[in-house]
Amino acid sequence: MSEVKTKAEKARTAAAVLNKLTTSQKNEALQLMADSLRSQQDDIISANKEDLERGKAQGTSSSLLDRLALGPERIEAIAEGLEQIIALPDPIGDVLETFERPNGLQVTKARVPLGVIGIIYEARPNVTVDAAGLCLKAGNAVVLRGGSSALSSNRKIVEVLRSALQNSALPADAIQLIESADRSSVDEMLKLNGLLDVIIPRGGQSLIRNVVENATVPVIETGAGICHTYIDETADPAMAEAIAINAKVQRPSVCNSMETLIVNSRFAASHLGHLADQFRKSGVEIRGCAETLKLVPWAVPAQEQDFATEYNDYILNVKLVDTLDKALDHISRFSTKHSECIVTENAAHAERFLQEVDAAAVYHNASTRFTDGFEFGFGAEIGISTQKLHARGPMGLPALTSTKYIIHGSGQIRG
Amino acid sequence: MSEVKTKAEKARTAAAVLNKLTTSQKNEALQLMADSLRSQQDDIISANKEDLERGKAQGTSSSLLDRLALGPERIEAIAEGLEQIIALPDPIGDVLETFERPNGLQVTKARVPLGVIGIIYEARPNVTVDAAGLCLKAGNAVVLRGGSSALSSNRKIVEVLRSALQNSALPADAIQLIESADRSSVDEMLKLNGLLDVIIPRGGQSLIRNVVENATVPVIETGAGICHTYIDETADPAMAEAIAINAKVQRPSVCNSMETLIVNSRFAASHLGHLADQFRKSGVEIRGCAETLKLVPWAVPAQEQDFATEYNDYILNVKLVDTLDKALDHISRFSTKHSECIVTENAAHAERFLQEVDAAAVYHNASTRFTDGFEFGFGAEIGISTQKLHARGPMGLPALTSTKYIIHGSGQIRG
Numbered sequence: 156m157s158e159v160k161t162k163a164e165k166a167r168t169a170a171a172v173l174n175k176l177t178t179s180q181k182n183e184a185l186q187l188m189a190d191s192l193r194s195q196q197d198d199i200i201s202a203n204k205e206d207l208e209r210g211k212a213q214g215t216s217s218s219l220l221d222r223l224a225l226g227p228e229r230i231e232a233i234a235e236g237l238e239q240i241i242a243l244p245d246p247i248g249d250v251l252e253t254f255e256r257p258n259g260l261q262v263t264k265a266r267v268p269l270g271v272i273g274i275i276y277e278a279r280p281n282v283t284v285d286a287a288g289l290c291l292k293a294g295n296a297v298v299l300r301g302g303s304s305a306l307s308s309n310r311k312i313v314e315v316l317r318s319a320l321q322n323s324a325l326p327a328d329a330i331q332l333i334e335s336a337d338r339s340s341v342d343e344m345l346k347l348n349g350l351l352d353v354i355i356p357r358g359g360q361s362l363i364r365n366v367v368e369n370a371t372v373p374v375i376e377t378g379a380g381i382c383h384t385y386i387d388e389t390a391d392p393a394m395a396e397a398i399a400i401n402a403k404v405q406r407p408s409v410c411n412s413m414e415t416l417i418v419n420s421r422f423a424a425s426h427l428g429h430l431a432d433q434f435r436k437s438g439v440e441i442r443g444c445a446e447t448l449k450l451v452p453w454a455v456p457a458q459e460q461d462f463a464t465e466y467n468d469y470i471l472n473v474k475l476v477d478t479l480d481k482a483l484d485h486i487s488r489f490s491t492k493h494s495e496c497i498v499t500e501n502a503a504h505a506e507r508f509l510q511e512v513d514a515a516a517v518y519h520n521a522s523t524r525f526t527d528g529f530e531f532g533f534g535a536e537i538g539i540s541t542q543k544l545h546a547r548g549p550m551g552l553p554a555l556t557s558t559k560y561i562i563h564g565s566g567q568i569r570g
Numbered sequence: 571m572s573e574v575k576t577k578a579e580k581a582r583t584a585a586a587v588l589n590k591l592t593t594s595q596k597n598e599a600l601q602l603m604a605d606s607l608r609s610q611q612d613d614i615i616s617a618n619k620e621d622l623e624r625g626k627a628q629g630t631s632s633s634l635l636d637r638l639a640l641g642p643e644r645i646e647a648i649a650e651g652l653e654q655i656i657a658l659p660d661p662i663g664d665v666l667e668t669f670e671r672p673n674g675l676q677v678t679k680a681r682v683p684l685g686v687i688g689i690i691y692e693a694r695p696n697v698t699v700d701a702a703g704l705c706l707k708a709g710n711a712v713v714l715r716g717g718s719s720a721l722s723s724n725r726k727i728v729e730v731l732r733s734a735l736q737n738s739a740l741p742a743d744a745i746q747l748i749e750s751a752d753r754s755s756v757d758e759m760l761k762l763n764g765l766l767d768v769i770i771p772r773g774g775q776s777l778i779r780n781v782v783e784n785a786t787v788p789v790i791e792t793g794a795g796i797c798h799t800y801i802d803e804t805a806d807p808a809m810a811e812a813i814a815i816n817a818k819v820q821r822p823s824v825c826n827s828m829e830t831l832i833v834n835s836r837f838a839a840s841h842l843g844h845l846a847d848q849f850r851k852s853g854v855e856i857r858g859c860a861e862t863l864k865l866v867p868w869a870v871p872a873q874e875q876d877f878a879t880e881y882n883d884y885i886l887n888v889k890l891v892d893t894l895d896k897a898l899d900h901i902s903r904f905s906t907k908h909s910e911c912i913v914t915e916n917a918a919h920a921e922r923f924l925q926e927v928d929a930a931a932v933y934h935n936a937s938t939r940f941t942d943g944f945e946f947g948f949g950a951e952i953g954i955s956t957q958k959l960h961a962r963g964p965m966g967l968p969a970l971t972s973t974k975y976i977i978h979g980s981g982q983i984r985g
Contacts, residue, residue, distance in 0.1 A: 171902070175926065256947060261934055269958050272927065348782070352958050367763070368786050373959045376788075394981040401983035487586070509976050511590065513685065521675055521979025530984070531975075532671060543684050543767050543972035544788045545960040557958035560946075561924050564936025566809040568816035569945070 159298075159343040161351040162331040166271045166296035169328040173294050174268055176324055178245040181292055184323035189237040191282065191319035192312070196230045201310035203280070210304055222279050223305055233284045236535070240288045243534045246553045247294045261563040266556045268294030270352040273344050275300045275366060277358035280308040286357075287316060287330050289537050295553035296329040298351065300344060302352045302358075303336035310334060345370040352557075357538050358464070375539035375545060375554070380410030380493035381465050382523045385482040385508070387499030388419040392426050394520060395498040396433060401522040402496065404437045410539060411494045411526040415462055415472040417482045421476050423450055431473070439469045446475035462489045479504050483511055490514060493541050494523035515541060515548035574713075574758040577746040581648050581686045581711035584743040588709050589683055591739055596707055599738035604652040606734035607699065607727070611645045617726035618695070621810040625719055638720055648699045651950070655703045658949045661968045662709045676978040681971045683709030685767040688759050690781060691713045692773035695723040701772075702731060702745050703953050708970035711744040714768065715759060718751035718772075725749060760785040767972075772953050775880070779846040790960060790969070794952035795825030795908035796880050797938045800897040800923070802914035803834040807841050809914040809935060811848060816937040817911065823882045825954060826909045826931075826941040830877055830887040832897045838865055838890050842863045846888070854884045861890035877904045894919050898926055905929060908956050909938035930956060930963035 156164075173181075192199070203225040210220050250266040272295045274286045283299055290297035301309045313332040320327040332338050345354065348371050356366035357374045363378055384402050386395045402413035418427055423446075431441055431451040441447070442461050443454035454473065460474050462485070466507045476482045486495055496518035497508040505519040516526040526549060528536020533551030546554035571579075588596075607614070618640040625635050667679040687710045689701045698714055705712035728747040735742040748755050760769065763786050770790045771781040778793055790951045799817050801810045817828035833842055838861075846856055846866040856862070858869035865984050867890065876887050877900070891897045901910055910935035912923040920934040931941040941964060943951020948966030955961045961969035 171926070171928075174928070201763070254947065256945070260940060262946060267928075371783050372790070373957055375793075375959070393982070397981060397983050405984055509584070513586075513589070513682075514974065516975040516977060518977045519979060520675060521977055521982040522984050524984040525675060525977065525982070526975070530671070531677060532669065542788055544790070547973050548975045558962050559929065560931040560934055560941070560963045562931060562933045562940065566812060567936040567940065568812050569820055569937050569939040 157343060158335050159333055159340050160347070160350070162333060163347050163393045165272065165328040166298050166331045167350050169326040170268065170270045170296040171295060172326050172395055173291070173329055176294065178247075180324040181245065181294070182335075183243045184320055184325040185237050185288055185292065187242045187319040187323050188284075188316050189234040190287065191315045192230055192234045193236075195315045196227055199308065199311050199315065200225055200227070203308040205307040205354065206305055209307075215304065219278060219304070223308070225280060225308060229281065233281050234485045236281070236285055237288045240292050240535055243292065243552055245292065246556050251558060257566050259464045259565060260567055262401060262562045264558050265561055266553070267559045269555060269557050271298060271350060272555065273298045273300070273347070273351045273354040273355045273372065275341055275344065275354060275358070275362065277302040277362060278304050280312060282357060283309050284316070284330075285535070286537060289535055289552060290376050290555060291325065291329060293552050295555055296331070298331045298333065298344065300333040300341060305566065306334065306336060331463055336355060341365070342369065345372060348372050355538055375538070375540050375550070376542040377493045377540055378410050379541060380412070381414045381463065381489055381491045382411060382489060382494045382496075383415045383417055383486050384413050384496040384498065384523065385417040386419060386484070387479065387497060387504050388421045388423050389500040389504075390422055390498040391421075391500060392422075395422070395426070396430055396518070398496065398498055398522050400437065401431055402524055403434065403439055403471050404469075405522075405524055407469055409524075410465075410467075411523050412467070413467055413471065413523055415474060415485075415489065417474050417476055417485055418481075420446060420475045420477055423447075427451060427473075427475075434471060437469070439471050441471055441473050443473045446473060465491070479507065483508070486512055491541060493539070494518065494526040496521065496523050515539070574748055574755050575762070575765070577748060578686065578713055578759075578762050580743040581746045582944065583711050584741040585683065585685045585711040587741050588706070588711060588744055591709070594663075595739040596660065596709070597656045598706065599735055599740040600652050600656045600703055601975060602734040602738050603699075603703065603731050604649040606730045607645055607649045607652070610730045611642055614645060614723065614726050614730065615640055615642070618723040619722055620722040624722075630719065633758055634693060634719070638723070640695060640723060644696065646841060647845065648696050651696070651700055652703045652864060655707050655950055658707065658967055660707065661971050666973060671980050674980060675755050675982055678976045679973050680976055681968070682974045684970060684972050686711045686713060686718070686765060687970065688713045688762070688766045688769040688787065689757055690759065690769060690771045690773070690777065692717040692777060693719050695720045695727060695964065697772060698724050698727050698747075699731070700950070701952060704950055704967060705970060706740065708967050710816065710970055711746070713746045713748065713759065715748040715756060720753055721749065721751060756780070757784065758785060763787050770953055790953070790955050790965070791957040793825050794880055794906045794956060795827070796829045796878065796904055796906045797909045797911075798830045798832055798901050798905060799828050799911040799913065799938065800832040800901070801834060801837055802894065802912060802916060802919050803836045804915040805834075805913040806915060807837075810837070810841070811845050811936050813913055813935070815848055815852065815937055818849065818854060818886050819884075820937070820939055822884055824939075825880075825882075826938050827882070828886065828938055829881055830889060830904065832891055832900055834887050834897075835861060835890045835892055838862075842866060842888075842890075849886060852884070854886050856886055856888055858888045859890060862888045880906070890916050894922065898923070901927055906956060908954070909933065909941040911938050930954070962979065
């Protein structure tokens with residue numbers, strides 16, 4: 156049997172055990188995992204060095220190498236991440252509904268684990284621990300398939316985590332790492348209906364597209380964010396500037412950062428010049444529509460395709476509009492339905508925007524950068540769902556659960 | 571542009587309008603639809619005759635022709651179904667969570683429509699109306715693709731429904747019927763990411779398998795039910811018999827009926843002979859394991875594959891076990907995770923069964939036939955989900971919604 160199928164079957168068997176564990180049994184296991192990461196940090200760092208050296212030899216960019224690197228501080232932060240998961244309430248067993256039918260049947264809808272979760276991700280080895288911790292806390296076994304550039308790190312980390320579980324009530328088989336670097340191991344995971352209950356891809360667009368297009372296992376799509384900020388005619392200029400700069404510049408590489416700024420043309424007439432200068436000072440290239448170029452002559456002319464591009468970089472599209480309707484039309488056309496913002500002092504405009512824009516998170520007078528599990532107070536997140544089924548927006552522990560109807564009867568039969 | 575894409579785009583445009591409508595606007599439209607079905611029943615019945623005649627000429631079985639047939643009573647029942655949907659609470663706008671963050675952000679999680687729902691189904695033309703009514707009430711546009719055997723009926727029904735919408739606040743384009751009988755129209759729907767938000771297949775196993783295996787649009791899987799009833803050693807014999815007979819015989823053709831009866835061997839020693847006789851009187855063929863055959867010599871020997879078969883017919887597998895664990899093992903191996911029942915007077919056994927069996931609905935001392943939106947009091951159902959994402963078990967209106975985070979700020983930016 157293939158590595159993928161063998162390990163998925165072990166995870167499935169482990170999931171049946173996990174389903175029966177108490178919150179404190181799960182928390183004890185998570186603490187053992189955190190302790191082992193700390194006590195074995197030297198082994199992890201030396202495994203990580205192998206990845207870094209291989210990466211350097213292959214000419215990997217320094218920014219990617221930085222994301223891959225593990226030192227004592229990062230390992231401590233990862234261990235603390237597990238302790239944050241311990242502190243989160245256990246969603247399993249929560250009763251979501253309970254009702255009695257006229258025939259006396261007592262129906263309870265309760266949260267149960269999903270079962271076995273597949274995570275397909277790229278470079279950063281901290282995801283290995285975060286994802287495993289969150290899945291286990293919600294009573295799920297996990298099959299991890301990280302990027303080959305982090306394989307030595309991931310192998311050592313999973314070895315440490317699994318051996319920590321030996322001293323816990325959790326089966327070590329609850330954490331599985333697919334070690335094959337071959338792309339076919341991903342393809343095989345995507346079709347493992349019956350063994351995997353869901354696959355969550357975390358990574359760049361091509362990784363996510365491959366998963367969405369080829370999986371027969373249900374998928375929770377995460378990630379892509381072409382986020383807009385619309386500055387309305389009545390926006391407070393200082394607030395609008397602070398929000399727009401923050402949405403673009405505070406961390407351009409992430410999905411909830413802004414790609415396109417839409418500006419009401421009357422607001423723009425007074426304020427766009429100054430605002431554009433602030434972006435320039437922050438090192439942001441502006442690609443503007445024809446109207447923008449009249450006010451910001453140094454901007455690069457925007458092509459149609461630019462408005463459909465997630466730069467994740469110091470590049471910003473700027474588009475002027477006459478009316479709220481035109482802003483809504485532009486967003487409806489180009490949005491990836493992640494996070495969208497209106498800055499306005501006009502309550503009716505705010506209300507329309509929040510109601511009509513179809514996105515996981517819609518903001519009035521706040522930066523789109525807040526779309527994040529930690530910022531929402533979920534304590535942790537497994538990703539940000541950009542689909543509409545099951546979970547939408549930042550996903551905390553409840554997104555890693557399903558439900559079950561439990562029915563108590565006294566001999567009822569259907570007439 | 572293809573029929574499928576053209577109609578899906580019209581549905582997408584209509585969905586943006588639907589998203590803004592009030593409950594009473596939607597209910598008025600549903601009432602107009604019900605009224606039109608009644609006033610134009612003669613046209614519908616004559617369109618239905620075309621389907622029936624074509625079916626007869628093609629040698630369609632009488633049971634399928636019966637499912638296809640529409641008379642005044644069935645049309646009245648379909649119209650009443652729409653009125654039942656009017657009576658249901660509108661889930662859109664329901665606030666599921668609301669919290670304030672330390673930085674003052676006000677976060678609300680509210681129910682919103684999914685957007686555009688694709689329904690792929692088989693013969694019965696009542697699904698055309700039920701599905702459209704439920705989707706519209708939850709604020710969604712719908713793209714219907716029914717079986718070619720009901721095409722004339724569906725075409726007339728959709729014409730009637732769409733012309734009813736002309737007099738309402740709902741755009742007629744909110745209801746689309748794919749008329750191409752070509753299988754490629756299904757294939758095209760399955761890949762319409764961005765235009766369809768979800769596809770719900772309703773029909774037999776091969777229809778559902780095709781959708782699950784080929785869709786890139788998210789799917790809610792419905793249907794397959796290999797349901798078990800386990801009679802424990804301490805079961806009340808009269809209750810066990812009533813439940814087992816009901817689960818098999820009351821309507822064998824549906825997904826929540828029983829396919830396999832598991833019996834504790836000590837209970838079987840005293841009671842299986844009588845129980846088997848009752849099944850025989852009801853016209854049920856028994857396929858038994860080796861131990862069963864000792865007690866029921868007239869039973870047919872069960873093959874391994876029988877336990878993995880959804881008969882939807884008057885055929886029942888019977889398997890004897892020594893222990894609850896063996897019953898749980900058998901269920902874990904063959905269950906499609908739909909509905910599972912234990913009949914027992916032993917509370918600890920009941921508790922273990924309800925906790926450990928992984929299924930959408932788990933029963934203690936009641937027939938599995940109750941897994942149904944109407945029986946659960948949901949007023950209607952779009953299907954019974956057998957997957958773990960988004961919705962599990964009978965799906966009422968809330969299963970046809972998504973959520974959105976609405977964030978009110980006062981200039982917050984991320985530090």
